[in-house]
Amino acid sequence: MTWLKYRGQDFFSLDGINKRAMRLINESPMDEDIRYIERFLAGEHAGFEALVKKYQSRVLNIVYSMIGRDRDCDDIMQDVFLKVYHHLRGFNRASRFSTWLYRIVANSVYDLLRRRKTLVLDNDALETRASKDDDPQEALLAKEALNRVPSAYRMAIVLKDIEGLSYEEISHVLRCRIGTVESKIFRGRQYLREAILKGEGGVA
Amino acid sequence: MSECLRIQRLLSRYVDQEARESDAALVRTHLEGCSACRKEWAELARVKELIVKKERKTLPEELWPSRLRNALIREQNKAPDFSWDILGQFSRRLIPIPIGVILLSVGLLYWSVSQPMIRISTEDIGRESRDNGDSPGRDIGCLNFREGGG
Numbered sequence: 001m002t003w004l005k006y007r008g009q010d011f012f013s014l015d016g017i018n019k020r021a022m023r024l025i026n027e028s029p030m031d032e033d034i035r036y037i038e039r040f041l042a043g044e045h046a047g048f049e050a051l052v053k054k055y056q057s058r059v060l061n062i063v064y065s066m067i068g069r070d071r072d073c074d075d076i077m078q079d080v081f082l083k084v085y086h087h088l089r090g091f092n093r094a095s096r097f098s099t100w101l102y103r104i105v106a107n108s109v110y111d112l113l114r115r116r117k118t119l120v121l122d123n124d125a126l127e128t129r130a131s132k133d134d135d136p137q138e139a140l141l142a143k144e145a146l147n148r149v150p151s152a153y154r155m156a157i158v159l160k161d162i163e164g165l166s167y168e169e170i171s172h173v174l175r176c177r178i179g180t181v182e183s184k185i186f187r188g189r190q191y192l193r194e195a196i197l198k199g200e201g202g203v204a
Numbered sequence: 205m206s207e208c209l210r211i212q213r214l215l216s217r218y219v220d221q222e223a224r225e226s227d228a229a230l231v232r233t234h235l236e237g238c239s240a241c242r243k244e245w246a247e248l249a250r251v252k253e254l255i256v257k258k259e260r261k262t263l264p265e266e267l268w269p270s271r272l273r274n275a276l277i278r279e280q281n282k283a284p285d286f287s288w289d290i291l292g293q294f295s296r297r298l299i300p301i302p303i304g305v306i307l308l309s310v311g312l313l314y315w316s317v318s319q320p321m322i323r324i325s326t327e328d329i330g331r332e333s334r335d336n337g338d339s340p341g342r343d344i345g346c347l348n349f350r351e352g353g354g
Contacts (some may be wrong), residue, residue: 049269061260077206081272082279142254144253160220167222186216192251 033097040088048088052081055098058163059105065158066109070145076108083108095172102163102173106155113151153188157189160185207234211241219248 035052039047059080063073083104091100149157159165159173170181211234217223217230235242 047271052269052272057261057263060263064261065258077268078271078275081268084274085272085276136265138254138257139259142258144220145251146255146258157255161252162260163259167217167220182208182217185220187218189248189251192255193247196251197247 008034031096032095037088037091037097048085051084051097055079055101059101061162062102062105062158063109065146065162066151066154068143069111072112076105076112080104080110081122096169099169102159102165103175109155110151133172141196141199145192145199149188149191153184153191156181156184157188159191208241209240211235211238212244215241215245215248219245219252 033054036047036050041047056077059077060073063076063080065152066141067076071191080101084101091097104106145155146157156170156175159170160167165173167181169186171178174181174184211231214223214227214231223231231245235245251329
């Protein structure tokens with residue numbers, strides 16, 4: 001038996017779920033993420049879990065590409081999703097949910113990198129888990145090359161090439177101008193090119 | 205050469221297919237006639253291809269929802285224990301007390317300094333007693349009494 005607040009109005013609920021709000025949410029057309037958020041705000045925990053299911057692998061891929069350690073990845077992922085859980089009510093929808101989420105991910109990753117000061121890589125973390133179609137040599141080369149890119153440029157590269165975000169979306173995530181994103185990607189690729197050409201036995 | 209530098213700045217966006225149409229046309233025209241920039245473009249395209257093809261991890265659907273469920277339960281069950289945070293909050297509430305004590309001390313000091321100073325020494329009191337014909341006595345502070353009484 002709880003009183004729920006939804007869109008400024010108080011509702012009484014026996015099971016913690018606002019039925020009236022749920023009916024409204026299900027009837028009105030809206031973005032999938034917003035629907036999950038509305039369900040969560042109406043008291044349905046499943047709304048939050050749906051968001052987690054949708055984004056957990058994407059968050060992991062960003063974090064893993066940046067950190068390279070499974071143990072730290074778990075800590076960061078828990079930190080990220082708990083922040084989302086506690087601050088979802090404050091999400092103002094000025095940007096897409098994914099942009100807001102990636103910003104939290106980027107901040108958590110940078111916090112960890114600051115704590116670590118220098119990025120020390122586990123050799124285990126470099127083990128590739130590429131699918132059978134991929135060349136394991138290439139996958140390892142890509143991973144090692146990415147780890148040689150300074151973290152300030154690496155985040156832009158990861159968001160662009162691994163998550164497929166546009167320059168504009170990356171500028172919202174990293175809170176910088178599009179020109180800065182362009183510059184970060186350009187410089188990051190120079191590092192990558194050097195590492196890859198060296199790895200392939202070419203001349204950098 | 206300056207044309208090549210300009211094109212190379214545009215190449216990253218061109219590889220990402222995010223260059224403006226006018227810039228993309230410029231790059232295409234330039235690449236047809238410049239082998240150095242063509243090599244640069246091919247290398248950048250190769251770099252991008254390698255990273256895009258990098259394997260992605262896929263997690264079991266229920267993994268993090270169940271982990272977070274447990275984490276949230278732990279968070280809710282966690283009783284507020286004594287911590288530096290709590291101490292911090294407690295000490296913040298006590299801040300007015302030392303400030304008040306300091307202000308009071310400064311006020312008292314100011315008050316005592318601003319009073320006219322009267323200096324009476326025991327010698328003065330003794331002299332006054334002799335002038336009045338009283339027997340000399342031992343001066344203790346502002347009191348004057350005779351030993352042996354009487």
